[in-house]
Amino acid sequence: xxxxxxxxxxxxxxxxxxxxxxxxxxxxxxxxxxxxxxxxxxxxxxxxxxxxxxxxxxxxxxxxxxxxxxxxxxxxxxxxxxxxxxxxxxxxxxxxxxxxxxxxxxxxxxxxxxxxxxxxxxxxxxxxxxxxxxxxxxxxxxxxxxxxxxxxxxxxxxxxxxxxxxxxxxxxxxxxxxxxxxxxxxxxxxxxxxxxxxxxxxxxxxxxxxxxxxxxxxxxxxxxxxxxxxxxxxxxxxxxxxxxxxxxxxxxxxxxxxxxxxxxxxxxxxxxxxxxxxxxxxxxxxxxxxxxxxxxxxxxxxxxxxxxxxxxxxxxxxxxxxxxxxxxxxxxxxxxxxxxxxxxxxxxxxxxxxxxxxxxxxxxxxxxxxxxxxxxxxxxxxxxxxxxxxxxxxxxxxxxxxxxxxxxxxxxxxxxxxxxxxxxxxxxxxxxxxxxxxxxxxxxxx
Numbered sequence: 237x238x239x240x241x242x243x244x245x246x247x248x249x250x251x252x253x254x255x256x257x258x259x260x261x262x263x264x265x266x267x268x269x270x271x272x273x274x275x276x277x278x279x280x281x282x283x284x285x286x287x288x289x290x291x292x293x294x295x296x297x298x299x300x301x302x303x304x305x306x307x308x309x310x311x312x313x314x315x316x317x318x319x320x321x322x323x324x325x326x327x328x329x330x331x332x333x334x335x336x337x338x339x340x341x342x343x344x345x346x347x348x349x350x351x352x353x354x355x356x357x358x359x360x361x362x363x364x365x366x367x368x369x370x371x372x373x374x375x376x377x378x379x380x381x382x383x384x385x386x387x388x389x390x391x392x393x394x395x396x397x398x399x400x401x402x403x404x405x406x407x408x409x410x411x412x413x414x415x416x417x418x419x420x421x422x423x424x425x426x427x428x429x430x431x432x433x434x435x436x437x438x439x440x441x442x443x444x445x446x447x448x449x450x451x452x453x454x455x456x457x458x459x460x461x462x463x464x465x466x467x468x469x470x471x472x473x474x475x476x477x478x479x480x481x482x483x484x485x486x487x488x489x490x491x492x493x494x495x496x497x498x499x500x501x502x503x504x505x506x507x508x509x510x511x512x513x514x515x516x517x518x519x520x521x522x523x524x525x526x527x528x529x530x531x532x533x534x535x536x537x538x539x540x541x542x543x544x545x546x547x548x549x550x551x552x553x554x555x556x557x558x559x560x561x562x563x564x565x566x567x568x569x570x571x572x573x574x575x576x577x578x579x580x581x582x583x584x585x586x587x588x589x590x591x592x593x594x595x596x597x598x599x600x601x602x603x604x605x606x607x608x609x610x611x612x613x614x615x616x617x618x619x620x621x622x623x624x625x626x627x628x629x630x631x632x633x634x635x636x637x638x639x640x641x642x643x644x645x646x647x648x649x650x651x652x653x654x655x656x657x658x659x660x661x662x663x664x665x666x667x668x669x670x671x672x673x674x675x676x677x678x679x680x681x682x
Contacts, residue, residue, distance in 0.1 A: 245321070245361050245409055284316065285458045286424060287412050291317035296458070297406035298415045299398060300324050300352065300360065302345025304480045305417030307352040308469045309460050311476040313415060314356045321409060322360040324349045325402065327369040327393075328491045348480050355478060363405070365397060372396035374491055374500070381501050382508035384552035385631025386532045388445065388601070389489055395448040403456060413458045418442045421462025421643065422454055425582075430454045432580060432646040434637070437465040444601040447635040447649035448578050501529050512557025514541060517550065517566060528552045531559050534567055534627025548627075567626040570658040572599070572619040572634055574650030581636070581647035586612060595647060596637040597621070599628050605640045617650065628655040 287294055298310040300322040314320045324346050346362055353360030373392050380387035398416070406414040419435035419442045432454055435441040449457070461469055473481035492500055502509045509527035516522055523541045525531065530538070535549040539561060547561040579585035589612050596605035597619055607622040619634055635649035 245323075245359075284460065285313075285318075285413055285415070289412075292319065294413075295319040295321065295409065295411045296413050296415050297321050297323055297402075297409060297411040299402060299417075300349040301417070301486075302348035302352075302480070303417065303486060304470055304473050304478070304483050305419070305461060307349070307417075307478050307480050308473045308476070309415055309417040310352065310358060311356045311478060312460055312472060314358055315476070320356075320358045321411065322349065322353045322358050323402065323405070324360070324362045325365045325369075325397065326362055327365055327397070328374070348483070352478055352480060356476065363402075365401065368401055369393070369397055369491075375504070377497075378501050378504040378508070380631050381497075381529050382505040382554065384528055384554035386629040387631045388633055389491075390445045391448055391633055394446055399449055399453045399457065403453060407456070413456055415458045415460060417461055418446065418459050419461055419466075420446055420459050420646075422457065422459055433462065434643045434646065435461075436463045436643060440466050443637075443646045444598055444633060444635050447580075447633055447646060448576075449580065450578065451580055454580065498527075498529050502527075510557060512559065514539065514559045514561060517560065517562040522561070525559050528554055528557060528559060533629035564626070566657075567628075568624045568657060569626075569628040569655035570621050570624045572597075572621065572628060572655045573613075573653045574617050574619065574634055575653045577617050577648065577650035579648040581638070581645070585617075585648075589617070596640045596644070597649075598633075598635045598637065599625050599652065600632060605635075605637045605644070607640070610636065624658070628652060630654055 285294075285296070296313055296318045298306060298313065298320055300306045300310055302324065310320055310322050326346065350360055350362075373389050373396065376392055377387050377389045399414075403414050419437060419440040421433040421435060422430045423433055425431050429451060432443065432446065432449060434443045464472075470481050489497060498509065508529040511524060511526050512528065513521045514523035514525050522543075523539070525540070531549050531552060533549055533551060536546060539547060539549070539559075541547060541561070545563060548564055548567055549559060550562045550566045551560045552558075553560060577585070579588070581588055589610055591611075593610045595608055595610050597608045597610075598605045603625075606625060609620045609622070611618055611620065630652050632652050633649050634652050636647035637644040638647055639645070
């Protein structure tokens with residue numbers, strides 16, 4: 237199908253419904269699914285998307301990846317009476333990944349999404365987004381690694397492809413919302429806007445990867461699985477008779493079919509795989525490496541250096557192709573400078589931050605949120621970690637929360653530009669005559 241051809245989809249939907257494009261087709265005459273069982277399992281009433289109008293008068297586009305989560309989402313909304321349209325994005329040349337287990341968005345996934353759509357009786361379309369995906373995600377991924385960062389391509393995919401381009405396509409189709417199978421939730425706030433909330437299933441929470449979602453996008457997005465667990469989702473899929481109910485979850489980066497991301501980077505950015513020196517904290521050469529792309533901050537194994545004590549990658553210096561290593565204590569950082577900060581908390585960011593805003597931050601998707609202070613500094617924003625964190629890597633996200641546990645609200649976040657240790661921060665502060673940390677920070681450290 238031509239890239240982003242919303243007009244073509246409108247015509248197809250018209251031919252199915254017999255109504256002008258933009259109007260929802262009439263609901264089926266029979267109930268296709270066990271609505272009572274669905275209500276009991278989800279703990280929600282029908283018309284659960286917090287939208288005006290009856291479900292049968294409400295068109296919803298569902299982003300269908302071919303996995304159990306998005307498939308269950310589409311089936312759930314169909315069972316509640318919504319006018320559901322499934323869209324799958326072809327993001328890359330998936331030939332090499334077609335039969336690889338654990339690879340997201342491979343050719344088999346497109347086939348599975350189409351089968352699910354046929355099973356539940358909804359129209360389904362595949363849109364070619366390969367060029368957009370290559371420019372927005374793959375090229376940025378390669379550039380980030382070549383510059384010594386450790387990027388998170390899923391964040392960029394959500395920000396630039398799914399929640400920008402696909403969202404716009406959904407609007408053109410007359411949809412009232414774009415629904416996905418992400419494990420996060422959204423809630424209406426007192427002023428009518430929507431807040432992004434961590435999933436009820438903490439082990440499946442995907443809020444880290446969605447921090448860059450804007451307020452406008454949140455108003456249009458819906459996440460029906462946010463209050464469900466993965467076992468509940470699989471059981472839901474079984475009740476709907478979906479073949480993907482027990483399908484394995486994707487684990488790899490979708491555009492790296494072999495699982496070796498260095499192959500992609502080496503082809504796109506050859507300079508990232510040029511050899512260089514491995515040096516200690518004093519700059520002494522203690523070894524050689526075959527490319528900074530093979531390393532990330534916090535890495536211990538694979539250094540190829542004989543040492544009496546364990547050594548870890550402390551930082552990567554792309555310009556000189558140097559890998560700096562040191563003891564574990566050298567990994568602990570206290571101050572993080574951010575770029576591309578997105579704020580989805582209450583009010584405006586500068587007003588909320590003031591002289592310092594107490595928040596909780598997650599610097600890796602697998603770590604728990606830690607107490608911190610968010611401050612404006614040097615025309616941007618920085619985070620001061622109350623207890624410090626090990627292995628803070630440029631390119632990763634630093635996501636803001638209003639609580640450390642449970643279904644906390646996501647306040648936004650930014651990408652890590654650089655991080656410094658307490659000693660380095662103190663020297664810089666003394667040179668600038670900086671104000672001492674607020675008493676609460678010192679009390680929490682004590």
